[in-house]
Every structure is written in structure tokens, then in C-alpha cells.
Amino acid sequence: MRDILENITEKLSTRGAESDLIFSTNKSLKMSAQKGEISEYKVSSSQILGVRVIKEGRVGISFTEALDEESVNFMITEALRNAQNSHENIHEKILGHSGDLVDCAFYAEEDVELSTKIKKTLELESLVKKADSLVTSVPHNSYSENEFTTLYLSSSGRFTSFRDKAFSISTSALMDKSGKKANYYDSHLTHRFCDLDWDKVIKKSLFYAREFLNESPLSTGKYHVTFSADCLQSIMGCFSNFFSGKAAMDKVNPWTPHLGQEVISADLSIHDIPQFDQSFRKSFFDSEGVEQSPLTLIEDGNLKSFYHNSVTSNYYSTLTTGHASRSALGPLGVSGTHFIIQGKNPKTLPSKYVEVIQMDGLFSGANRVNGNFSVAIKGHLWDRGERIKSVGNCTLSGNFQELLKNVEVTGTLLSSSIDGTFFTVPLLFGDLSIAGV
Amino acid sequence: MKLLSPHTAHDIIHSGLSLGADFVDLFIEKTQSELMVFKNSRPEDIQSGTHFGIGIRLIHGEETLYGYTNSTDREELLRITSLLGARIGKKNLPKNINFETSHFSPIPALEDVEMDPAYKLFLLKNIDERFRKNSKVIQVMLNLIKKNQLVEIYNSEGLVASDVRPYIRLFHHLVMKDGKFQSEAFHGPGAFGGWSFLDTLNQEQICETLLKQGTTMLYAPPCPGGKMPVIIDNGFGGVIFHEACGHLLETTSVEKKASVFWDKLGEEIAHPSLTAIDDGTLSGEWGSLSIDDEGMPTQRTVLIKDGVLKNFISDRLGELKTGHKRTGSGRKQSYKFAPASRMRNTFIQNGSSHNDDIFSSVAHGLYAKKMGGGSVDPSTGQFNFSVQEGYIIKDGKITTPVKGATLIGTGPEVLRKISMVGQDLKLMAGMCGSVSGSIPTTVGQPLIKVDEILVGGEA
Incomplete structure (x- = not known):
């Protein structure tokens, strides 16, 4: 061939x-x-x-x-x-x-x-x-x-x-x-x-x-929330334009003017590590044939870099980060490899919080340019270390940027998404709106 | 010119039958596609290409065996057939198949006149400039998509059918910004037809509507959450019926008893004010097609009449498994998928209520002027939809705009709560994703009132 x-x-x-x-x-x-x-x-x-x-x-x-x-x-x-x-x-x-x-x-x-x-x-x-x-x-x-x-x-x-x-x-x-x-x-x-x-x-x-089967809605109000790794991966995927040099070029990346500034909680760092040991599959080169190496996207809350291919890097007079993506069908874009959220200053979980296990309608209910989202959720209500109720028939609303600002690290062990491309330490998100009864 | 020689088609089908299949069909597809992405006030990406492939389906009992390849080579097609047939594990001595060309009345499509690429770019540039006269517009993205799908279908009952399906869609995406406020607005009209579709669009009106939507939603406060009556506007509002009910009436779900409506034929499942149709025969509509992907002419199917479930949406396998007659609804994205029962142009029929009466019946609720997308789990009927443009209704009047609203509930519940149906039916193009891939479908409805639904928003 x-x-x-x-x-x-x-x-x-x-x-x-x-x-x-x-x-x-x-x-x-x-x-x-x-x-x-x-x-x-x-x-x-x-x-x-x-x-x-x-x-x-x-x-x-x-x-x-x-x-x-x-x-x-x-x-x-x-x-x-x-x-x-x-x-x-x-x-x-x-x-x-x-x-x-x-x-x-x-x-x-x-x-x-x-x-x-x-x-x-x-x-x-x-x-x-x-x-x-x-x-x-x-x-x-x-x-x-x-x-x-x-x-x-x-x-x-x-x-x-x-x-x-x-x-x-x-x-x-x-x-x-x-x-x-x-x-x-x-x-x-x-x-x-x-x-x-x-x-x-x-x-x-x-x-x-x-x-x-036993789910019931929560009372409408503000709650502390944790997400499963798969749910958090969906949220990060939905707002991937915040990390994209291509979206920045297209004026649909709200973080474009904030490079070098604190954009999320100072307790969080986010890396893209192509050859991450725990990943489903290590990645060695991108769709332009550029060899890949680890990239720090956010360090201690500060935005350090976007994902770049050769086009976006030329536009911003920087170097490609080796994140070009292209299929045989389409034009050159950017995409990550393995997204890893790390944290410091772990706190203990509060006595009461909602654990979100399933989300439906995130992509249709999200505004990618202002970060607002609203989504149907299922999960559990926890109180003092016990799972006291299955939760469903309610929606969770928030804003992507606010979500990552109002967050606490609650552990150090990484958990992985099913596809083995997303890893996160345990995180607790505060004051999210849940509408139920 | 044939995409596959009838002689080869005969050999493949004969081979499938001799390997024990009860039924065999071939789906041969050649699709030419074009995409122009106009962004940053210039033609950003121009792409085109050819999809070509052959799908081979063997049905044995209730089992579907499906394979596909990009090759027309007889030996490769026989190899795939034998891989599938090996599952059956018995031999037949089939009769010869005498192919007979199926004649059907083609659904009229909008004319596919030749259009100079420079003229297409001129049109897109004009739209872009029209939007950008508003100083708050920071990005305009226009995707002009054109596809021409040629299909040939052969089956072991002797059917030979071929069809040409032209599709065109112009997707508008507007981004607006004012200081820290940002908003988006979308519109994606499409048609079963060719380039002449572009001349039917009232761009002035589209621009005005999207700019108004974008501007209004820029400063809108978050929608309050809770249960309340919701009035859903005509056109894309029909997505609620598509998701909350349409998918649950497809035999693909019914055959697994994975639809809450699987045993409700002849029963009242909706408010008596509601009649709903799935129609593949509407001239020039995005979800229309002359024959389905099993070679059957499409038809108009009454799904619900005055609240009573009248028909399911059925394909060959659906009929085999459930007994519900085929409705010309066997559809799929491409040769890579086996056909499944799928919607075409699905809408709530005009009712008898006047819009003024619908609004004045609500003391406090939400007006969903423009719906976004949504999804459903047919097995539980649980759905969710986003509202792109919403307003609070107070004492029958449309008042404050609100953003970030989501509607959730279950199909059976919401169908009974659609208590008022207006008279201004409008259809809108969309894409529907399900077991047999992503296909063009139309949704539609007049203005409707849902007595109570959970609105997700700010606590």
C-alpha cells in the first residue's frame, strides 16, 4: 500500500x-x-x-x-x-x-x-x-x-x-x-x-x-456533587473547546485571552500524557506524524497551553504540541490523548453530597461558548458515609468554568474512564443547582 | 450503469440461500458528498468524496447476519457471504432467482441544477456579511452539505430496485459576545433535493431570527428549575414527540419489548387532542425517500389518532418478529449498517386550539420557543431535551428570556399531558442517531401545551 x-x-x-x-x-x-x-x-x-x-x-x-x-x-x-x-x-x-x-x-x-x-x-x-x-x-x-x-x-x-x-x-x-x-x-x-x-x-x-428502580428526585436546591470518571470525562469532552488551539483560532474558546492566568482552582493541574502508563493504549505520534510528549495544559490552576497542530501553532507563533487529529475524511483538527486531572491539598468529603453516575443530554444541553450546561442525572445521595437514596428524575445545571473553580480535591488515587483515556483524582464540586421536586 | 452486475448479485444471493438463509438482500451504495465550511469570513474547508460499499444481509429465523465490504469483487463478496452463512450451519438447494425491477413513483425532490462553486461561495459570503453587520457577532460558521446517494437493492424474492437520493443542508451557527456575556444560535434547514433548495431559503428572515435569538439569550438569566406547564413552539419543537414517543414506536424497540408501548396498539396512549404521523412521501422534505433501504416504497403512516395508538413504524425484520406490517421504514445511514425501523418525517398534526388561547391558559410556565437536541432511552421512556431559546410565561404573557433550560420526563407521561394543540404545523430538518446510524429525519408540530413537565435550571 x-x-x-x-x-x-x-x-x-x-x-x-x-x-x-x-x-x-x-x-x-x-x-x-x-x-x-x-x-x-x-x-x-x-x-x-x-x-x-x-x-x-x-x-x-x-x-x-x-x-x-x-x-x-x-x-x-x-x-x-x-x-x-x-x-x-x-x-x-x-x-x-x-x-x-x-x-x-x-x-x-x-x-x-x-x-x-x-x-x-x-x-x-x-x-x-x-x-x-x-x-x-x-x-x-x-x-x-x-x-x-x-x-x-x-x-x-x-x-x-x-x-x-x-x-x-x-x-x-x-x-x-x-x-x-x-x-x-x-x-x-x-x-x-x-x-x-x-x-x-x-x-x-x-x-x-x-x-x-428505587430512584426518586431530590428537592430542588444547591448540592455538593461528585462525578464518576466517565461523567467527568463527558463534561471535559463536551467543553474540549476550552483546551483547543483550533477553537481559539475560530474564536470559540472562551479561555483564549487567559493564557498564563489562573482559570480554575489552584489545587488542580491538568496534563495530557500520550504515553501514560495506565492508559488503554499509549500514543506515540499525531495525525501529522509529529512525535508526542507530555503537555501541561493547566498547572496549579494556571492555563499553560492549548492543544496545537502545525496550523494553530503557526497562527499563534508557537510550536505544535503534537496533537493534530485528522481522519481520512476531513480537515486537520486538534485532539488530546490521555487527559489527567491531578490535585493537591486533599480535604475530607462533606457529610452530605450527591454522587452522579449517569448523565443524559449533556451535549444537547450545553453552550460551548459560555460554558453553561444542564443535564438529566442519576446517582446517589450520600450522608455521613452512607448511601441513603437513589436519585433520578432531576437535572443538574452549572457552568463549566465555575465548576472547575468551585472544586475541592478529596483524594489522591486516580480513577479511570471505561475507555482508558481519562484519569482523575477524586473531586467534589460545590453549589451546583439540582432541580427535582 | 449498474453499481453491481446483476449476475454477481444473483451469485451472492444464491450462495446465501444455499448456506441456509431464509432471505438474502444486497445493498449497494455510492454516495458523492460535498462540504463547504465557511468560517472566519472565508471558505475554511472544502471537502468532497465518495463513499462506496456493499452490504450483504442474511436472515435466518429471527437472526440477522450482516456483512459489508468496499469491494465489488465477486470472490470477496462470496467470502463475506460464506462467513455469515457459516453461522447458520445448514445447506439448502435454492431455486433460481428471477430479478424483476421494482417500479415505484419517485417522491419529487427539489431540482438539482448545476451550481458554480464560485456562486455557492458568493451566497455564503453574503450570509456571513449579513450577520456581521451586528457588532456583537464574533463568529459565523456556515456548513453547506450536499450528498447524492445512489442505491441498488437486490433480494432473494427477486426484487431489484434503484434510487437516487439527493440531500442538501445549510447549517448556520452564530456566536455573539458582549463583554463577559456570550451566546450561540443555530439553524439548519435541509431538503430532499439539490442546489435549487438554496434559492428557497429566506436568508433575510433566517438572519433576523438568529440575531434576535442570539441577542436575547446573551443577557438572559438562568431558567428557574421545577415542574411547570410548558408551551413548545412549532417546527423544531417536534423533537419532543420524536424522542419521547417516535423512537418508542419503532419495531426495533417493540420487538425486544424494550418499548413502554410494545403492547399498547389500539389503546389510548396520548391526550385525545393529539394525532401524530410519520410520512416518507412529502415532496422535497429532508426525511423523505421514494423507497426505503429494503426497496419498499415509503408511505404515510398514522401513528396516533386522537390519542389512540394506531400503528408502529416497521421494517422487514420488525414485521417478522412482531407481526406489525412493514411501513417502508427500513432505513440506515449507509451500507455499513443493517436496516432498522426508523422515522422519516414525523410530526404532530394540526389541532383545534388557537395560539392565544394556549398562552392565556398558563398562569406561570415556560415558553420553549426554540428547542435544541435531546435523547431518549426507549426501554424506560425517559427523555431529555435542551431549550435553546426560552421565556417565562406570566399570566398568559411571554415575559423574561431565560437560558439553560432542560426538559426531562417520560414519553407515556408527557403524551398524556399534551392538552392543547395549535394550528400552525411547521416541519424542520434534523439528524437522528440510532441502531442503524445517523439518518436525515424531519420533526414538526404546531404550537403545543404540555400541562406539566420538569424543567431543569437554576435552583
């Missing part, structure tokens, strides 16, 4: 254009169960080739999923035509580096029979159903395995190769108690089949579905 990519960059060079190419493939197997049978069984093999050309300072992007000569030539022509209609962009250039970088994580081949995978998938439904007479169905359950490869080649001669394989399982428990329904969904992601924790996913779905 590298030959084909080189051939394309050469063709484009003869037409006066710099370029870089991304070629991605994916092979997958997915299945799910209903009523004791496999109800869905899906196999796939797909590929996509995308090109970014820069000609006379203008950028054009095109892609194709068909790799016959005619389709590839059409993609090249389209990319050049798109560049012609684009504006002149003095900041966007193909980086001048060359050389090969390879990141092909090695995982010992496993010899797992298809029949074993099917048996375990069926159990994602049957064991949930058997575990509790209140379970009426298991609406979401699945086993999937995916193998990805991504190749990158630039006209300057940078070539990167990435390969990975992931396994995931999920299940849910829909319970009904006298007409009141509750459903909870859990999942697990690993690099090897043998590491999948089937039991934990099943037990967690059952546990929270039982809990939420």
Missing part, C-alpha cells in the same frame, strides 16, 4: 501540490443476543483513503472508499479542485519532516473459537435475565472485536503506521417493578479477549438497574 500512497504524492507533486495521505482499514466482528439466540451477527472489512493537498497556499480535501484507479484519480482531481476554490491559508503547510514511525502494538495471538465467543455473547443476555426476576429484557448487549490500521504519508517523506486491535462487551438490564422501569448499560474494553471481564459488566448492569 505504501507504494500506492507514494505514487499519489508523486502525481500531486508533478501538479505543483504538496500533500499528505491517510489510509485506514478496519476489520470487525460484532454480535448480540435476544431471546436466547444470536439476533445480530456482523462481519466487515472496510477501507478509506483520504488526501489533503496544498497548492499555492490553498487547501483541498477529498476521500474515496473505492480504490480502483478511476476512483483514486477522481479523488486527486477533486482535492485539487477543492483547493482551487478555497481561500489562501498562510498557516497551513505540510510539515517538512521525513522518516518512518511505526506503532504496531503487539498482542499475543489468541486462539479463541467462534463458538466460545457466541456462547459468551449469549450469556450477556441469559445471565442478566437469570440473575433477577425483575429483569424483563436485556435490550442492549453485544460482543465486538475490531482491528484497525492507519497509514500516513506526506509529500515530505514522513511515513507512519499504526495498528491496533480491541475487544469490547456490553450489556444492560431492563427491570420493571410494579410498572416502574429502570435500565442500566455497562461496557468493558480490552486488547485481548481473555481480559474481558464479563462478570463485572453483568453485575454492574444489574446493580445500577436495581438501584435506579
Whole structure:
């Protein structure tokens, strides 16, 4: 495939254009169960080739999923035509580096029979159903395995190769108690089949579905709140524009004027560590082929840096932080690798607080430019070290910037999101509005 | 020109049947897409590309076996088919399939006239300039998306159908700032059709509406939280029916008994003032299509009539599993997904109330003039929606603007509480994400009143 990519960059060079190419493939197997049978069984093999050309300072992007000569030539022509209609962009250039970088994580081949995978998938439904007479169905359950490869080649001669394989399982428990329904969904992601924790996913779905059967709203008021790592990751993801050099360029990053200033609690520091030991997968280079190293975003509450690619760094006359992101389909953006919130001066938890375990509607209920959000929540009310009530049918409202100012560190151990890309020390957020009864 | 030779299609389907499948279909897709992103007062990104692939579906009993590839190579297609067929583990001796082209009346689409890229940029530049006359506007982002989806469908019952589906959408995103106050406003009209759609848009009105919304919400205080009556405006307000009820009527949820309405056919599930429709046949509407992704012509389906549940939204597998007749609703994002029962243009029909009467019936409540997005868990019926532009109603009058409101509740509960339905039905384009991917759907309604709903906001 590298030959084909080189051939394309050469063709484009003869037409006066710099370029870089991304070629991605994916092979997958997915299945799910209903009523004791496999109800869905899906196999796939797909590929996509995308090109970014820069000609006379203008950028054009095109892609194709068909790799016959005619389709590839059409993609090249389209990319050049798109560049012609684009504006002149003095900041966007193909980086001048060359050389090969390879990141092909090695995982010992496993010899797992298809029949074993099917048996375990069926159990994602049957064991949930058997575990509790209140379970009426298991609406979401699945086993999937995916193998990805991504190749990158630039006209300057940078070539990167990435390969990975992931396994995931999920299940849910829909319970009904006298007409009141509750459903909870859990999942697990690993690099090897043998590491999948089937039991934990099943037990967690059952546990929270039982809990939420008894949920009731809180009285409307202000509460101290903790979030699960996954919920906090969602909030950080929703407001990722606050950390983005691209959003700063686009005037939708409210922290743009505050670089070097205190923007959140001085007890917090936030880092992006590409090769973080506890992560699901270490990251070694970005989508422009730039080698990655740790980045401090916030230190003791002070905003130190945004995520940058070569374009945003040129715009702000700084260096790229190695956080370019691009798929074969689209333009160059920025994204983080592993987001780590660390804290100091830990305090003890107050006697009463709300633990948020599930949030719905965050992305639709958020204003990314002013940081306001409002979201439906489920969780627990704690009092003096005891979980005294399951909470639901209420909403939590706040502001992203205020949230991170009015926060206390309550421990030192990092907890991780399910996907292994987000880590945080325990945090307690103060005075958040919860609307219930 | 055929995307896949009928001879190859025959061989693949024959192979699937001989491996024990009861039914086999092929979905071949070639989609040309274009995207122009106009931002920072200039054409920031211009992208285009070709999606191409083939989806192979085998149905055995109630089991769906699905595979896809980007290759038209006969051997690769047979390999995928054999991987799927291996699951069935039995052999058949199928009869020959005689393909017969399906004829259907195409749903009229807006004309797809050629448009010079320079003219498209000229239009976007004009919109940008119109917005930026307001000094509080700090960013205008315009995404012009055009897709042309060619599909071919073959199945083991001998059906051959092909269709061309043009889609166009112009998404407006406005950011305003005044000192420490910031606000956003969105609008995303779309159509089943081509470039001529752009000429149908009243840009002056769109700009005026968005600037008014952005300016109002700049200084709006937080919405007070609590239970209260809510009046939801026409157009995108229909997202509440889409999420709170529409998804619960899809056989994809009904077949797993994962919908609170699975056994409620013929029963009163909503207030008698409410009639709701799912219609794939509306000329030029964003959620329309001539045939669904299983090759069946789309239709107008009455979901709820005067509060009584009349029909579910059904596809082939839904009919097989639940007995509810197919409604031409088997839809999917692309060849990468097996079809599922999905909505098309879904709306609450005009009622009998006058808007003045609806407002005057509320002593204290919320007027949700512009809804944002939302989501639902069909198994519990629990939904949430954001309100982009909201106002407090006092003694029947629209008063203070408020920001940050969220509406939460359950579908069955809210349907019974829609007590007044106006007469100004309006449809709006949106994207709906579910098991078979993200698809164009239209939502809509006239002005409605919900007697009580939990409004999330400031304590």
C-alpha cells in the first residue's frame, strides 16, 4: 500500500501540490443476543483513503472508499479542485519532516473459537435475565472485536503506521417493578479477549438497574456533587473547546485571552500524557506524524497551553504540541490523548453530597461558548458515609468554568474512564443547582 | 450503469440461500458528498468524496447476519457471504432467482441544477456579511452539505430496485459576545433535493431570527428549575414527540419489548387532542425517500389518532418478529449498517386550539420557543431535551428570556399531558442517531401545551 500512497504524492507533486495521505482499514466482528439466540451477527472489512493537498497556499480535501484507479484519480482531481476554490491559508503547510514511525502494538495471538465467543455473547443476555426476576429484557448487549490500521504519508517523506486491535462487551438490564422501569448499560474494553471481564459488566448492569428502580428526585436546591470518571470525562469532552488551539483560532474558546492566568482552582493541574502508563493504549505520534510528549495544559490552576497542530501553532507563533487529529475524511483538527486531572491539598468529603453516575443530554444541553450546561442525572445521595437514596428524575445545571473553580480535591488515587483515556483524582464540586421536586 | 452486475448479485444471493438463509438482500451504495465550511469570513474547508460499499444481509429465523465490504469483487463478496452463512450451519438447494425491477413513483425532490462553486461561495459570503453587520457577532460558521446517494437493492424474492437520493443542508451557527456575556444560535434547514433548495431559503428572515435569538439569550438569566406547564413552539419543537414517543414506536424497540408501548396498539396512549404521523412521501422534505433501504416504497403512516395508538413504524425484520406490517421504514445511514425501523418525517398534526388561547391558559410556565437536541432511552421512556431559546410565561404573557433550560420526563407521561394543540404545523430538518446510524429525519408540530413537565435550571 505504501507504494500506492507514494505514487499519489508523486502525481500531486508533478501538479505543483504538496500533500499528505491517510489510509485506514478496519476489520470487525460484532454480535448480540435476544431471546436466547444470536439476533445480530456482523462481519466487515472496510477501507478509506483520504488526501489533503496544498497548492499555492490553498487547501483541498477529498476521500474515496473505492480504490480502483478511476476512483483514486477522481479523488486527486477533486482535492485539487477543492483547493482551487478555497481561500489562501498562510498557516497551513505540510510539515517538512521525513522518516518512518511505526506503532504496531503487539498482542499475543489468541486462539479463541467462534463458538466460545457466541456462547459468551449469549450469556450477556441469559445471565442478566437469570440473575433477577425483575429483569424483563436485556435490550442492549453485544460482543465486538475490531482491528484497525492507519497509514500516513506526506509529500515530505514522513511515513507512519499504526495498528491496533480491541475487544469490547456490553450489556444492560431492563427491570420493571410494579410498572416502574429502570435500565442500566455497562461496557468493558480490552486488547485481548481473555481480559474481558464479563462478570463485572453483568453485575454492574444489574446493580445500577436495581438501584435506579428505587430512584426518586431530590428537592430542588444547591448540592455538593461528585462525578464518576466517565461523567467527568463527558463534561471535559463536551467543553474540549476550552483546551483547543483550533477553537481559539475560530474564536470559540472562551479561555483564549487567559493564557498564563489562573482559570480554575489552584489545587488542580491538568496534563495530557500520550504515553501514560495506565492508559488503554499509549500514543506515540499525531495525525501529522509529529512525535508526542507530555503537555501541561493547566498547572496549579494556571492555563499553560492549548492543544496545537502545525496550523494553530503557526497562527499563534508557537510550536505544535503534537496533537493534530485528522481522519481520512476531513480537515486537520486538534485532539488530546490521555487527559489527567491531578490535585493537591486533599480535604475530607462533606457529610452530605450527591454522587452522579449517569448523565443524559449533556451535549444537547450545553453552550460551548459560555460554558453553561444542564443535564438529566442519576446517582446517589450520600450522608455521613452512607448511601441513603437513589436519585433520578432531576437535572443538574452549572457552568463549566465555575465548576472547575468551585472544586475541592478529596483524594489522591486516580480513577479511570471505561475507555482508558481519562484519569482523575477524586473531586467534589460545590453549589451546583439540582432541580427535582 | 449498474453499481453491481446483476449476475454477481444473483451469485451472492444464491450462495446465501444455499448456506441456509431464509432471505438474502444486497445493498449497494455510492454516495458523492460535498462540504463547504465557511468560517472566519472565508471558505475554511472544502471537502468532497465518495463513499462506496456493499452490504450483504442474511436472515435466518429471527437472526440477522450482516456483512459489508468496499469491494465489488465477486470472490470477496462470496467470502463475506460464506462467513455469515457459516453461522447458520445448514445447506439448502435454492431455486433460481428471477430479478424483476421494482417500479415505484419517485417522491419529487427539489431540482438539482448545476451550481458554480464560485456562486455557492458568493451566497455564503453574503450570509456571513449579513450577520456581521451586528457588532456583537464574533463568529459565523456556515456548513453547506450536499450528498447524492445512489442505491441498488437486490433480494432473494427477486426484487431489484434503484434510487437516487439527493440531500442538501445549510447549517448556520452564530456566536455573539458582549463583554463577559456570550451566546450561540443555530439553524439548519435541509431538503430532499439539490442546489435549487438554496434559492428557497429566506436568508433575510433566517438572519433576523438568529440575531434576535442570539441577542436575547446573551443577557438572559438562568431558567428557574421545577415542574411547570410548558408551551413548545412549532417546527423544531417536534423533537419532543420524536424522542419521547417516535423512537418508542419503532419495531426495533417493540420487538425486544424494550418499548413502554410494545403492547399498547389500539389503546389510548396520548391526550385525545393529539394525532401524530410519520410520512416518507412529502415532496422535497429532508426525511423523505421514494423507497426505503429494503426497496419498499415509503408511505404515510398514522401513528396516533386522537390519542389512540394506531400503528408502529416497521421494517422487514420488525414485521417478522412482531407481526406489525412493514411501513417502508427500513432505513440506515449507509451500507455499513443493517436496516432498522426508523422515522422519516414525523410530526404532530394540526389541532383545534388557537395560539392565544394556549398562552392565556398558563398562569406561570415556560415558553420553549426554540428547542435544541435531546435523547431518549426507549426501554424506560425517559427523555431529555435542551431549550435553546426560552421565556417565562406570566399570566398568559411571554415575559423574561431565560437560558439553560432542560426538559426531562417520560414519553407515556408527557403524551398524556399534551392538552392543547395549535394550528400552525411547521416541519424542520434534523439528524437522528440510532441502531442503524445517523439518518436525515424531519420533526414538526404546531404550537403545543404540555400541562406539566420538569424543567431543569437554576435552583
